[in-house]
Amino acid sequence: MAGKPKLHYFNGRGRMESIRWLLAAAGVEFEEKFIKTKEDLQRMRNDPSFIYQQVPMVEIDGMKLVQTRAILNYIADKHNLYGKDIKERALIDMYTEGMADLNELVAYYPFLPSGEQEASLTQIKEKAKNRYFPAFEKVLKSHGQDYLVGNKLSKADILLVELLYNVEELDPSAITSFPLLKALKNRISSLPTVKKFLQPGSPRKPYTDKKSVEEMKKTFA
Structure with missing residues (x-):
């Protein structure tokens, strides 16, 4: 074993x-x-x-x-967190690549010189609220399902919730205007393994x- x-x-x-x-x-x-x-x-x-x-x-x-x-x-x-077929995997990859782009900015933020952090934080907030979060909110709204792809938990849902937590540490109001993202965060956070x-x-x-x-x-x- x-x-x-x-x-x-x-x-x-x-x-x-x-x-x-x-x-x-x-x-x-x-x-x-x-x-x-x-x-x-x-x-x-x-x-x-x-x-x-x-x-x-x-x-x-x-x-x-x-x-x-x-x-x-x-x-x-x-x-079994990667979709049921090649089309679902393509969507999962597409979504997670976008998450990675934003998460990279968030991860680098603490390492920036103090004089550069304000501009970086402004960029993070702008991209989160005007580009990435609206995109994922729209995906959830478009199919009315509980998860991003195939109405089944995938790595895309898990990594999105990680990103939501990370951005909220810098901006507590980050997902206030995104009810479906808030619901997804609560749903994933309530899973026994994630809750632990x-x-x-x-x-x-x-x-x-x-x-x-x-x-x-x-x-x-």
Whole structure:
């Protein structure tokens, strides 16, 4: 029997957090091996199986996978969170690529110099409220179903709810004008596996504060 997936990353959100969300929502327990020093990172880079010499990296089913989207797709496919056919997968990918674009801005925000954060926050709010959130609200309204694709839970729903939480940390009013997104957030958050992940003490990582930023910069410089 295969062991638990092992996640290699620093002890923070970054590009691993979506992977944590997806595994948790699928009810998969996982282990984490944190990269705390430059030496830890160099040891990984010296491993010939560590392709591209970068993280996040996930050991799963006898493989060492890198590249966030490849990891997410494998987990989604394995746990029946990737649609029923090629058309549904195309829609799921289309939606999640848009989410990733916005989530990237949110993830980089804490790492920006203080003088650049105000402009970045303005951009995040503008894109969230005027481009991405209206698009996903429209998708839900167009078919009147509980989920984005095929009326069935997929990685698109899970990653959208992660994004909603992330944006709300910067702008608590972000989804006030989007009733279907609020309903989706409540629906997904009420799933037993997700509800557990949202509780204190879970593997979910807290907001990236200044101390965490400095620690990560020292390791990955």
